[in-house]
Amino acid sequence: MDMTSPPAAAADCLGVSEVLGRIGDKWTVQVVVALHDRPRRFNDLKREIAGISQQMLTRTLKLLERDGMLERTVHPSAPPQVEYALSSLGRSLSQPLMQLAEWAIAHRDAVHESRVRYDASQLRAR
Amino acid sequence: MDMTSPPAAAADCLGVSEVLGRIGDKWTVQVVVALHDRPRRFNDLKREIAGISQQMLTRTLKLLERDGMLERTVHPSAPPQVEYALSSLGRSLSQPLMQLAEWAIAHRDAVHESRVRYDASQLRAR
DNA sequence: CGGGATCCAGTAGGATACTG
DNA sequence: CAGTATCCTACTGGATCCCG
Numbered sequence: 001m002d003m004t005s006p007p008a009a010a011a012d013c014l015g016v017s018e019v020l021g022r023i024g025d026k027w028t029v030q031v032v033v034a035l036h037d038r039p040r041r042f043n044d045l046k047r048e049i050a051g052i053s054q055q056m057l058t059r060t061l062k063l064l065e066r067d068g069m070l071e072r073t074v075h076p077s078a079p080p081q082v083e084y085a086l087s088s089l090g091r092s093l094s095q096p097l098m099q100l101a102e103w104a105i106a107h108r109d110a111v112h113e114s115r116v117r118y119d120a121s122q123l124r125a126r
Numbered sequence: 127m128d129m130t131s132p133p134a135a136a137a138d139c140l141g142v143s144e145v146l147g148r149i150g151d152k153w154t155v156q157v158v159v160a161l162h163d164r165p166r167r168f169n170d171l172k173r174e175i176a177g178i179s180q181q182m183l184t185r186t187l188k189l190l191e192r193d194g195m196l197e198r199t200v201h202p203s204a205p206p207q208v209e210y211a212l213s214s215l216g217r218s219l220s221q222p223l224m225q226l227a228e229w230a231i232a233h234r235d236a237v238h239e240s241r242v243r244y245d246a247s248q249l250r251a252r
Numbered sequence: 253c254g255g256g257a258t259c260c261a262g263t264a265g266g267a268t269a270c271t272g
Numbered sequence: 273c274a275g276t277a278t279c280c281t282a283c284t285g286g287a288t289c290c291c292g
Binding site: 151152153179181182185206 | 284285286287288292
Binding site for chain 1: 140141142143144145146147149150151152153154155156159191192193194215218219221222223225226227228229230231233234236237239240241244245
């Protein structure tokens with residue numbers, strides 16, 4: 001899917017939806033945000049992120065590591081200690097992520113009201 | 127943007143992944159971008175967005191309309207004409223979207239190389 | 253032209269048990 | 273503690289046919 005040399009931002013909309021499709025899953029962003037302040041260990045993250053299973057935490061961490069968004073450090077000891085920390089690439093992502101967060105906060109009510117209106121109008125139409 | 131007081135945005139990380147989960151699907155962003163310049167009609171969009179089926183275009187447009195991101199105008203005529211245009215809410219979203227687009231462009235190579243490295247190391251480990 | 257109604261495959265995500 | 277291995281369900285997305 002490697003296009004030619006990227007022209008402008010708007011023309012590269014495919015790249016955007018690629019990124020969004022990648023980080024738009026259920027847990028990735030929550031993990032990134034949880035690691036924003038400081039590195040954390042596995043079960044530390046598991047406790048921090050309400051509702052995530054070991055399975056999904058493992059998968060999400062692996063994908064983020066694969067993309068170079070975080071670094072995994074194993075401290076050989078018993079019991080084993082594994083620390084996850086955002087890489088500089090991972091931190092650079094949280095910048096535009098926060099922009100989106102502010103948009104979400106600013107317009108969440110508008111979206112919610114629109115949905116209520118739309119659903120009501122759909123009911124009347126039946 | 128004001129990010130001096132951190133908890134406001136950071137604490138609302140759930141809202142972010144909600145938004146990302148919503149627009150992080152396969153087509154939503156591409157539709158928004160396709161409507162960024164000017165309003166378009168159904169089959170116009172279908173031609174513009176390579177690979178989308180009527181089904182998915184219909185679904186995507188409906189969800190965007192439900193969220194108040196676009197306005198649907200029916201011109202009664204034969205054959206019927208339906209025009210889709212971004213609402214101000216929809217246009218406001220493309221702002222943070224472009225931030226993300228620039229991040230994608232700036233770091234796409236880094237991500238790709240990281241994946242290649244990671245996959246190679248996984249092969250060696252087996 | 254602009255959809256609606258179906259059917260179907262693939263994958264994301266969840267629960268649980270087990271391991272080094 | 274930090275995972276791996278299974279199994280299962282639900283939802284996303286695609287193809288097709290039909291209708292006003």
